[in-house]
């Protein structure tokens with residue numbers, strides 16, 4: 001079916017949408033670049049990026065999550081593998097995931113597929129979704145996809161003189177163009193971090209491009225997962 005895929009990307013989008021997942025863009029690999037395998041000994045020729053824009057996946061994911069046994073590890077990765085895996089099988093594609101080791105270059109693929117650049121926080125800045133989007137998987141294909149060249153996108157951070165994301169972090173974890181994950185973790189997990197724990201990352205939330213801001217429950221979930229629990233490990237509560 002993957003030969004056929006180029007003409008039926010609309011069907012692929014329809015298969016993903018009940019789970020709040022979107023086709024985020026396409027990459028055609030050049031013959032001389034390293035590409036992940038489509039099948040044993042056969043490098044992929046292209047990929048389709050799959051992700052969320054805003055909180056689009058939150059309702060389908062959280063409904064699924066409440067039905068899972070408690071203590072399920074990495075629920076969002078597990079859910080992504082399940083729902084994107086089904087779509088991959090239907091369309092005869094190979095699914096890979098941002099949580100797979102060794103890590104695949106999802107942000108490089110996304111920059112290429114969507115023409116995005118990194119915000120000062122490291123997260124790619126999207127002209128519509130702002131900082132409120134992510135990638136949940138990629139579908140590898142054994143054919144080149146007939147997709148148009150990516151148009152140059154506006155990089156909203158270039159027009160943001162104030163850059164509140166750089167001076168809102170209570171832990172000064174965004175320092176000298178680098179994200180200090182230890183400082184962030186210590187703060188968010190510590191006695192002073194209740195605001196971040198309860199309302200999400202202060203730096204990300206300070207971005208004025210906030211139309212697609214994740215719902216508070218989703219932000220809390222991501223931060224808990226970043227800390228290693230409790231939602232990510234021991235609890236079913238959302």
Ligand code: B12
Pocket residue numbers: 097098099103104105106107108109121122123124125131133134135136179181184201222226
């Ligand atoms: C390891 C990792 C982390 C580590 C360290 C990042 C680092 N310093 O390298 C930690 C745990 C700190 C981290 C944190 C977060 N991450 Co992270 N992370 C990854 C992961 C799994 C691997 C990165 C990698 O090395 N890739 C391999 C290289 C070869 O690929 P690459 O495309 O070239 O990777 C580039 C980026 O990682 C970037 N980068 C470097 N430093 C940082 C720091 C941050 C915070 C980010 C977002 C990117 C980034 O530079 C790399 C080299 O070009 C990717 C998924 C993936 N497979 O890429 C997600 C990913 C980069 N993370 C992502 C996100 C959203 C986050 C968080 C904001 C929260 C979250 N999980 O929702 C947090 C920040 C914490 C907070 N306060 O909110 C998203 C970014 C999406 C986007 N819109 O751009 C990704 C793509 C996962 C996804 N499912 O979409 N992350």
